[in-house]
Amino acid sequence: MHIQMNNIHKSFGTNQVLSGVNFDLMPGEVHALMGENGAGKSTLMNILIGLHPRDEGTIQIDGQEKYFSNPKEAEEYGIAFIHQELNVWPDMTVLDNLFIGKEVTSKGIFLNRKQMKTLASEQFRRLSVNIPLQTEVGELSVGQQQMIEIAKALMTDAKVIVMDEPTSALTEREIQHLFEVIASLKKEGVSIVYISHRMEEIFAICDRITVMRDGKTVDTKEIPHTNFDEVVKKMVGRELTERYPHRHPSPGNVVLEVKNASKKGYFDNISFKVHAGEIVGFSGLMGSGRTEIMRAIFGMDALDHGEVWIRGKKVNIRTPDDAVKHGIGFITEDRKDEGLVLHFSIRENMALPNLSSFTNKGIISTQKEHDFVDLLVKRLQIKTQSMETPAGSLSGGNQQKVVIAKWIGIGPSLLILDEPTRGVDVGAKREIYQLMNELTDRGVAIIMVSSELPEVLGMSDRIVVIHEGKFSGEVSGVEATQEKIMTLATGGQ
Incomplete structure (x- = not known):
């Protein structure tokens, strides 16, 4: 044809x-x-x-x-x-x-x-x-x-x-x-x-x-x-000098520590730490349990066993609202069903986790809300005619930017990014990577779950590999190679 x-x-x-x-x-x-x-x-x-x-x-x-x-x-x-x-x-x-x-x-x-x-x-x-x-x-x-x-x-x-x-x-x-x-x-x-x-x-x-x-x-x-x-x-319309921007990490105190976390049928005995100012990549084959671990940390699913510590204190996160109160943001891999309310406007989606920032005695300051959303739309270069445009009418990549923007707005101390650049073009990917660097420079701890090995290798300071729900190994970003990661991801040593 x-x-x-x-x-x-x-x-x-x-x-x-x-x-x-x-x-x-x-x-x-x-x-x-x-x-x-x-x-x-x-x-x-x-x-x-x-x-x-x-x-x-x-x-x-x-x-x-x-x-x-x-x-x-x-x-x-x-x-x-x-x-x-x-x-x-x-x-x-x-x-x-x-x-x-x-x-x-x-x-x-x-x-x-x-x-x-x-x-x-x-x-x-x-x-x-x-x-x-x-x-x-x-x-x-x-x-x-x-x-x-x-x-x-x-x-x-x-x-x-x-x-x-x-x-x-x-x-x-x-x-x-x-x-x-x-x-x-x-x-x-x-x-x-x-x-x-x-x-x-x-x-x-x-x-x-x-x-x-x-x-x-x-x-x-x-x-x-x-x-x-x-x-x-x-x-x-311009040259991108490098695919992945250089990182100069200087990790600070431990922001998140997970101890012996388990959920039957999904993951077992998972322990790791994430420091302020660092990006920890999570790698593994589809179905290895990476996303399920993150959902449990954020309170979307319950842990059967294990502990979560935030800045040295043991916390009990039962719901996403609890996670947000502890300074955790979660950019889910499924933006359509879990990341956005598609019939809501860009403004409404970005404002949802941040309403307390614009509210005084139960009354929302529309000017503060407008300024907040306008700043994020410009910073992430979201292509839209208006902040009142329904999120569902945007291209996939611009929808992803709206999801990222709404969680950046809460000023998180820990940001979990699950497939952050899925469906995003090469120019927008570079912008997201630069934004990740800016956040870690300000002391934000980042966990990045990605199925793209070049992305994991290009942006992670440390890489945790999960195989069939179990901790398979950890590799420093400097020493990591595709061969090492795939060996661990498939159960090798």
């Missing part, structure tokens, strides 16, 4: 999102679509599948003008879209999620669950996925839910698949499986539009790259004819 999108324009109210974008997808190619958050990548693909109407421009498929009224029509034509924000039903089983709207029936009336299980099992084998089909999706990790979305798209027999940040929640092993599937699909003539901020992936699997900036097409090139620095410069 050959797709040509020419001179595409799109505005939402007074906000011009796309201005004359051109995009060309050849049969059987993996085409990277890159740009900063808010550049218009997802909007362009949503126009292709009929989720949004274009204002101007043409779309040709195999030489004929073609426009879809809705995504289902596009899917039936052979174009599937795996969205960055997962589209799953948590209270339904894996099997039911896979076949929503595509149920297999006998005599047009009865569900043929036997055939549905056979088809699902075949697709899972193809992806090397081992998830029981009767499991409720809400019990799965974000990475497992992402694999279900990918399997769902592949079951449509699509000729074009748009993948928006498909590996953001996957383990290294799952990513490699996905790359093998992409290579197989490519041989079958299937085209892939690959939207990702992970530059290593782009250069590993893509044939061509189109870069967008501020709603315009900047350039399209074959991958062998470009490089990392050139792509970054075209994305951000």
Whole structure:
């Protein structure tokens, strides 16, 4: 399937999102679509599948003008879209999620669950996925839910698949499986539009790259004819001198000490310390228990055993409110369901943990609140027309910045960052890293959980590795290598 999108324009109210974008997808190619958050990548693909109407421009498929009224029509034509924000039903089983709207029936009336299980099992084998089909999706990790979305798209027999940040929640092993599937699909003539901020992936699997900036097409090139620095410069309009800013840590007193923490079925006998002014990276394979440890520290889940000490005093954190009172902020990996109230404005989301700062005798000072939010919007360079914009209407990366901003606002002594740069472009990643350095320079202790090994190695002063819920080892940032971390993460010594 050959797709040509020419001179595409799109505005939402007074906000011009796309201005004359051109995009060309050849049969059987993996085409990277890159740009900063808010550049218009997802909007362009949503126009292709009929989720949004274009204002101007043409779309040709195999030489004929073609426009879809809705995504289902596009899917039936052979174009599937795996969205960055997962589209799953948590209270339904894996099997039911896979076949929503595509149920297999006998005599047009009865569900043929036997055939549905056979088809699902075949697709899972193809992806090397081992998830029981009767499991409720809400019990799965974000990475497992992402694999279900990918399997769902592949079951449509699509000729074009748009993948928006498909590996953001996957383990290294799952990513490699996905790359093998992409290579197989490519041989079958299937085209892939690959939207990702992970530059290593782009250069590993893509044939061509189109870069967008501020709603315009900047350039399209074959991958062998470009490089990392050139792509970054075209994305951000400037050169990024270094991917990870230099750190000069000078750790102070112990801010957090966890002693023998356990939660049955998730982690066992975990102990570690975090000092003021340092970044402690937490690494491990998906499902190793990293996130569960952080949720327990923050009071989202209860510990079965163990102690938490803050600045030398034993504390009893039963709820997130208790954690906030002790100066702990938590940027969750699931910004959609746990990090933001999507229908609330940017202002309301940022203000939620900080209301006491603007309140006097139960009355909120709107001026103080406005000044506080305005400062954070500018500092984190959140792309928005207004602080009253609903958080759900922002790009994924800008949503992540809002989550970060609201917790910075409480003035934490300890900040837990769980996948802080997931779905964030390379320029915004650099801004988040610089912000982390500024916070540690001011004495804030940071725990960073990340599935991106280069990020863990680039920003951590110490790295704690978790394997199957147990402490596997600790490595200093200076001595750490990918090989050492992966050895510990897989149970080696």
